[in-house]
Amino acid sequence: MRPLLGEEEALAAAEAVRSGWVAQGPRVREFEEAFAASVGAQHGVAVSSCTTGLHLAVHVLGIGPGDEVVVPSLSFIATANAVRYTGATPVFADVEVETGNLSASTVEPVLTERTRAVMVVHQAGVPADVDALKALCEPRGIAVIEDAACAAGSTYKGKPVGTDALLAAWSFHPRKLLTTGEGGMVTTDDPEWAVRLKRLREHGMSVSAADRHNGGSAAIEQYLETAFNYRMTDIQAAVGLVQLSKLDAIIARRRELAARYQELLDGVVETVRDPEYGTTNYQSFWVWLPEGADRQEVLAGLAERGVSARRGIMASHLEPAYEGHPSVALPVTEAFTARTLILPLFHDMTESEQDTVVSALSETLHTLHLTVRG
Numbered sequence: 396m397r398p399l400l401g402e403e404e405a406l407a408a409a410e411a412v413r414s415g416w417v418a419q420g421p422r423v424r425e426f427e428e429a430f431a432a433s434v435g436a437q438h439g440v441a442v443s444s445c446t447t448g449l450h451l452a453v454h455v456l457g458i459g460p461g462d463e464v465v466v467p468s469l470s471f472i473a474t475a476n477a478v479r480y481t482g483a484t485p486v487f488a489d490v491e492v493e494t495g496n497l498s499a500s501t502v503e504p505v506l507t508e509r510t511r512a513v514m515v516v517h518q519a520g521v522p523a524d525v526d527a528l529k530a531l532c533e534p535r536g537i538a539v540i541e542d543a544a545c546a547a548g549s550t551y552k553g554k555p556v557g558t559d560a561l562l563a564a565w566s567f568h569p570r571k572l573l574t575t576g577e578g579g580m581v582t583t584d585d586p587e588w589a590v591r592l593k594r595l596r597e598h599g600m601s602v603s604a605a606d607r608h609n610g611g612s613a614a615i616e617q618y619l620e621t622a623f624n625y626r627m628t629d630i631q632a633a634v635g636l637v638q639l640s641k642l643d644a645i646i647a648r649r650r651e652l653a654a655r656y657q658e659l660l661d662g663v664v665e666t667v668r669d670p671e672y673g674t675t676n677y678q679s680f681w682v683w684l685p686e687g688a689d690r691q692e693v694l695a696g697l698a699e700r701g702v703s704a705r706r707g708i709m710a711s712h713l714e715p716a717y718e719g720h721p722s723v724a725l726p727v728t729e730a731f732t733a734r735t736l737i738l739p740l741f742h743d744m745t746e747s748e749q750d751t752v753v754s755a756l757s758e759t760l761h762t763l764h765l766t767v768r769g
């Protein structure tokens with residue numbers, strides 16, 4: 396991944412600095428409105444990262460000790476950690492082999508009477524089948540929270556991922572399609588949650604610092620509850636506004652490059668694809684190595700040929716932080732994390748760079764005597 400950052404972002408950041416207002420202010424508000432509109436949500440609440448956004452999403456539902464939240468183990472570890480921050484217990488469920496995502500059939504077996512929410516991840520931008528999960532969860536009073544860290548610009552049933560989400564959290568880390576350096580957003584259609592989320596990110600203040608400043612009154616704020624400092628700065632939001640204006644172009648280019656990879660790798664390895672109900676932004680382009688492949692050997696073979704690939708998506712339950720954490724068997728998750736690789740894909744990638752990746756992968760598999768898929 397290489398972030399697509401140019402002069403426009405640099406100028407926007409400089410302008411925020413020159414304005415003298417660098418903390419959360421008018422640019423954050425503008426970015427919230429523009430981003431929420433782009434994902435089909437009524438409200439956006441900018442935060443310091445997707446991780447803090449996920450924490451607030453669980454917190455705002457009143458989830459805490461004694462409660463369970465179902466999460467995929469196959470995800471960046473922040474998904475599970477966000478549940479732990481509240482004192483609730485993350486419960487791992489397996490994923491579908493085609494999408495890397497939770498589904499109604501992988502979640503159903505792990506629901507208990509303590510389940511309060513399911514945190515579904517749109518893994519690497521591949522949309523999850525959220526309607527099927529809502530159909531399973533809503534009748535039981537279980538909330539569906541969306542970890543949409545990677546999913547800006549992906550679509551589900553013809554609409555942007557995030558449309559009709561109860562609560563969705565987004566990331567603007569440089570590894571994602573849009574970046575503000577660090578940063579995140581929570582989107583929701585619920586006006587009361589939006590107000591509470593804004594308060595929770597800003598120490599529980601009754602009036603935000605920016606509003607107090609603009610109001611010109613001598614009103615003294617109150618601190619209504621114990622909350623957090625999860626604010627985004629106006630410098631970040633200024634960069635985010637420029638980035639957002641590039642999103643359509645970024646996605647078009649990624650989808651073009653992904654289609655070319657799929658064509659060139661046909662018969663070599665299986666690759667990530669659009670599910671039948673939506674489109675991915677190809678935030679990460681993963682491929683499945685043949686059975687029996689030693690991933691480290693393949694990565695080394697690629698590196699020797701000048702290609703920097705990455706291991707597939709991590710499995711949180713295999714990390715020391717979750718050692719001893721009870722879990723059902725997660726065979727698909729374990730196969731996914733062991734046998735997938737993420738290939739280079741970035742906006743400015745050339746066709747010749749892509750050809751280099753494809754031949755490096757084919758040669759490496761050939762040298763390792765790995766049978767190629769038909």
Ligand SMILES: *Cc1c(COP(=O)(O)O)cnc(C)c1O
Pocket residue numbers: 444445446447470471473474516518542544545565566567568578579
């Ligand atoms: C990147 C990522 C996060 C964390 O995002 P930050 O903005 O870095 O906190 C959470 N969940 C998933 C699925 C991610 O890919």
